[in-house]
Amino acid sequence: MSYLTEEQHEIVSNAVREAELTTSGEIVTVLADRSDGYTDVALWWAIAGSFTIMSLFAALPQPFLDFWDSLSGGWRDEWSIGQLASMTIALGLIVFIAIMLFQMWQPLKFFAVPNPVKTTRVHEQAIKHFKVGAERRTHGRTGVLIYLSMSEHRAEIVADEPIAAKVSPEVWGEAMGDMLVEIKAGRIAEGMAVGVRDVGFVLSQHFPRAKDDENELPDRLIEV
Numbered sequence: 001m002s003y004l005t006e007e008q009h010e011i012v013s014n015a016v017r018e019a020e021l022t023t024s025g026e027i028v029t030v031l032a033d034r035s036d037g038y039t040d041v042a043l044w045w046a047i048a049g050s051f052t053i054m055s056l057f058a059a060l061p062q063p064f065l066d067f068w069d070s071l072s073g074g075w076r077d078e079w080s081i082g083q084l085a086s087m088t089i090a091l092g093l094i095v096f097i098a099i100m101l102f103q104m105w106q107p108l109k110f111f112a113v114p115n116p117v118k119t120t121r122v123h124e125q126a127i128k129h130f131k132v133g134a135e136r137r138t139h140g141r142t143g144v145l146i147y148l149s150m151s152e153h154r155a156e157i158v159a160d161e162p163i164a165a166k167v168s169p170e171v172w173g174e175a176m177g178d179m180l181v182e183i184k185a186g187r188i189a190e191g192m193a194v195g196v197r198d199v200g201f202v203l204s205q206h207f208p209r210a211k212d213d214e215n216e217l218p219d220r221l222i223e224v
Contacts, residue, residue: 002223003031003033003150003188003223004031004188004189004221004223008188008189009189009220009221009223011189011190011193012029012189012192012193012196012221013219013220013221014193015192015193015196015197015200016029016196016200016219016220016221017219018197018200019196019197019199019200019201019203020200020209020219021209022200022201022204022208022209023142023200023203023204023207023208023209024142024203024207024208024209024210025142025143025144025163025199025200025203025204025207026142026143026144026217027143027144027145027146027196027199027200027203027217027219028129028130028143028144028145028146028217028218028222029145029146029147029148029192029196029221029222030126030129030145030146030147030148030221030222030223030224031148031150031188031192031221031222031223031224032125032147032148032149032150032223032224033149033150033151033224034110034149034150034151034152035118035121035122035124035125035126035149035151035152035154036121036125038109038110038113038117038121041112041113041114041117042099042100042103042109042112043100045099045103045112046095046096046097046099046100046103047096049095049096049098049099050092050093050095050096050099051092052095053091053092053095054088054089054091054092057087057088057091058088061084064087064091065087106151110151110152113152118152118154119152119154121152122147122149122152122154122155122156123156125147125149126145126147126149126156126158127158129145129147130143130145130147130158141160141161141162141163142160142162142163142203142207143159143160143163143217144157144158144159144160144163144199144203145157145158145159146179146192146195146196146199148179148183148188148191148192150188155176155179155180155183155195157172157175157176157195157199159172163203163206163207166206167202167206171202172199172202174198175195175198175199175202176195178194178195178198179191179192179194179195179198181194182194192221
């Protein structure tokens with residue numbers, strides 16, 4: 001799924017090129033649709049729902065049996081232990097399948113993912129992209145990744161160790177805040193460009209551009 005047009009991609013890429021004119025740092029930008037499929041979370045919700053309904057049936061079987069009898073014309077049956085066990089399993093299976101099917105609707109699926117899980121998965125994915133695309137790939141180890149994950153509504157800024165040693169997380173938090181103001185308003189490219197400019201300004205203070213500096217990493221926005 002593509003979120004940006006070619007022109008919007010160019011807005012971000014131009015911001016990277018301009019920011020790197022004043023610093024030896026290298027800025028990599030990644031825009032992701034999502035950071036994880038969360039199949040495990042969907043599975044846990046289905047298991048929890050299944051065991052909950054089976055536990056309710058085991059504790060309070062009569063309302064369920066009365067409802068089943070009403071579907072069969074109101075005739076009451078004498079339920080055997082085997083039938084009760086089968087009903088328990090059937091209820092659990094029906095609820096399990098229903099919850100899994102409901103979560104095929106992506107907005108519901110992401111709504112059901114706990115916020116701490118989203119934050120952790122986005123951070124982990126940002127680290128993976130950083131290790132592949134920026135970590136230790138520049139002279140002086142001055143790479144920075146700006147990572148935006150749309151489905152989770154989260155962003156991360158990850159920096160090489162020499163940068164992290166000089167720049168506190170609070171500084172990146174300010175850059176993140178400026179970026180998200182634009183993104184929340186629907187201006188994704190402009191928001192990432194603001195984040196790039198803020199990061200570039202910080203880098204220029206600690207890692208000014210040298211005369212022999214070369215562009216070591218691509219300036220283009222990577223959309224995945």
